[in-house]
Amino acid sequence: MMNRREFLRVALVGGVAANFARLAGAKRGKKRPNVVLIMGDDIGFADIGCFGSEIDTPNLDRIGMGGMRFSQFYNMAKCNPTRSSMLTGTFIGGENCRSLGQLMRESGYTTLYSGKEHFDPWVPDRCKAMNSFDESFCHYGGAGPFFAYNAIEFHRNERKLEFEEIENSSEPYYKTNVITDYALRFLDGAEGSDKPFFLYIPYESAHYPLHALPEDIAKFRGRYREGWDVLRERRFAKQKRLGFFGDDTKLSGSMGLKDASDEAWRDKAVADAELKKNPTVYLPWDSFSAEMKDKLDLEMAVFAAMVHCLDRNVGRVLDKLERMGELDNTLIMFLSDNGSCPFDRNQSDIPPGGPKSYRTISSAWANVGNTPFRYFKQNGHQGGAITHFMASWPDVIKPGTICRQTGHLVDIMPTMLELAGAKYPERADGEATPRLDGMSLVPLFKGKTRPDHKLLVSGWGESKRMLRRGDFKAVTVGGGPWELYDMRYDQTELNDLSQRMPEKLKELLNAYERWRAERPYLPQTQGGKVKDKSVQN
Numbered sequence: 214m215m216n217r218r219e220f221l222r223v224a225l226v227g228g229v230a231a232n233f234a235r236l237a238g239a240k241r242g243k244k245r246p247n248v249v250l251i252m253g254d255d256i257g258f259a260d261i262g263c264f265g266s267e268i269d270t271p272n273l274d275r276i277g278m279g280g281m282r283f284s285q286f287y288n289m290a291k292c293n294p295t296r297s298s299m300l301t302g303t304f305i306g307g308e309n310c311r312s313l314g315q316l317m318r319e320s321g322y323t324t325l326y327s328g329k330e331h332f333d334p335w336v337p338d339r340c341k342a343m344n345s346f347d348e349s350f351c352h353y354g355g356a357g358p359f360f361a362y363n364a365i366e367f368h369r370n371e372r373k374l375e376f377e378e379i380e381n382s383s384e385p386y387y388k389t390n391v392i393t394d395y396a397l398r399f400l401d402g403a404e405g406s407d408k409p410f411f412l413y414i415p416y417e418s419a420h421y422p423l424h425a426l427p428e429d430i431a432k433f434r435g436r437y438r439e440g441w442d443v444l445r446e447r448r449f450a451k452q453k454r455l456g457f458f459g460d461d462t463k464l465s466g467s468m469g470l471k472d473a474s475d476e477a478w479r480d481k482a483v484a485d486a487e488l489k490k491n492p493t494v495y496l497p498w499d500s501f502s503a504e505m506k507d508k509l510d511l512e513m514a515v516f517a518a519m520v521h522c523l524d525r526n527v528g529r530v531l532d533k534l535e536r537m538g539e540l541d542n543t544l545i546m547f548l549s550d551n552g553s554c555p556f557d558r559n560q561s562d563i564p565p566g567g568p569k570s571y572r573t574i575s576s577a578w579a580n581v582g583n584t585p586f587r588y589f590k591q592n593g594h595q596g597g598a599i600t601h602f603m604a605s606w607p608d609v610i611k612p613g614t615i616c617r618q619t620g621h622l623v624d625i626m627p628t629m630l631e632l633a634g635a636k637y638p639e640r641a642d643g644e645a646t647p648r649l650d651g652m653s654l655v656p657l658f659k660g661k662t663r664p665d666h667k668l669l670v671s672g673w674g675e676s677k678r679m680l681r682r683g684d685f686k687a688v689t690v691g692g693g694p695w696e697l698y699d700m701r702y703d704q705t706e707l708n709d710l711s712q713r714m715p716e717k718l719k720e721l722l723n724a725y726e727r728w729r730a731e732r733p734y735l736p737q738t739q740g741g742k743v744k745d746k747s748v749q750n
Contacts, residue, residue, distance in 0.1 A: 257582025
């Protein structure tokens with residue numbers, strides 16, 4: 214049963230959802246909708262309020278509950294392949310790829326970019342923000358600090374900015390706020406134009422290092438002293454109440470660093486003796502002392518503060534669209550690049566939060582973020598490859614709906630090209646362009662159905678590859694035996710069918726081989742032919 218507090222929260226969000234389509238003015242002069250695409254970084258499926266979290270995310274809840282949330286929307290399981298695939302419309306493209314920003318600009322949109330840029334080596338320079346968007350403010354790569362201390366490098370269009378040149382509306386300087394500052398300035402420049410706009414905001418929050426504003430940390434300090442075991446069960450229960458999972462769905466077992474990757478490690482600079490007792494395995498919360506529980510509470514409180522700050526900045530964008538009178542004519546999409554990150558990248562024993570620290574969350578907190586799924590960022594299992602995707606489009610998307618059909622971020626390019634009335638070029642600069650791997654989401658936004666993808670691909674590289682076709686999914690870890698799951702009945706991947714259904718597994722592997730064979734431009738650095746290890750073993 215839903216308690217009173219939860220009832221009031223859902224009722225409040227529901228009220229917001231009902232009013233969302235009535236917010237903003239009735240400015241309808243532009244036939245083609247504006248598009249705002251927002252990306253979070255290393256935020257797990259269950260780290261957003263309307264996907265099960267206790268973290269306060271009222272603005273993202275406003276988008277999700279005011280529109281559509283997807284329960285099976287795939288990414289590429291890691292920062293750079295996700296961004297590469299989404300902006301080129303291909304799982305793995307080649308040097309002749311075209312950028313979504315470029316194609317939207319050519320179709321008559323004003324194209325705006327503010328945030329992180331991070332690509333695989335196969336993405337050509339023409340796809341960089343400075344070469345494909347009208348206006349851009351971006352930094353390349355990840356894992357940089359959020360404060361002025363040892364500040365990360367930004368470019369304004371083609372020009373590198375000195376730190377002193379970066380315009381900042383808040384004090385102290387904080388990267389998430391600055392990214393929004395530039396996005397709002399770009400919207401100022403687009404206001405009053407007859408052209409629709411496409412604004413892409415790829416935030417870096419909540420990627421490590423754990424840096425957050427003190428006032429945001431204070432909001433969450435103490436909230437996590439109950440520990441990761443209680444929080445994971447609580448999030449799963451909320452997900453069931455929200456309608457994502459039925460009573461027949463089982464919560465996967467707890468996982469630690471040992472399960473995450475062969476590259477996981479704990480840095481010697483971090484003097485948490487209790488974690489070092491057995492740092493690579495999952496440890497129950499009750500095994501820690503009160504002092505250690507307080508340290509781990511701070512760790513998660515800083516992560517939650519980063520997500521909360523991102524949400525507040527999303528609110529700034531929504532408010533700006535409302536003031537412009539454009540909210541009703543704007544498709545807003547939000548997703549994260551991959552599941553929560555479990556890797557130990559600690560470089561300091563300074564407590565997390567401040568500018569001179571460099572800390573990451575523990576793998577067990579990442580396991581909470583990926584509730585109810587298995588594994589983490591980089592992996593092709595659901596914990597790494599499923600993102601909380603949500604979309605709001607007043608008068609088109611019915612508020613409060615959950616889409617249970619599969620989607621993938623490569624669907625975003627064909628969706629936007631359809632909205633722009635544009636066609637993807639078969640050739641460009643005298644060369645054949647790579648085939649798009651996605652399909653438009655517009656039918657799903659309208660509450661209709663569409664055919665399944667012939668093949669869905671995720672996972673970072675061949676050693677963690679995921680393949681899905683229809684209801685069946687094949688996945689490998691570390692190049693080990695292939696596993697097979699029927700996603701109709703096993704969304705948390707607990708019942709491996711590879712030995713019972715070897716022909717179905719072979720069908721998926723053969724489909725991937727055909728997909729690769731049809732694309733001779735694929736870079737070989739992404740891996741060669743896939744071997745049917747499960748059948749052989």
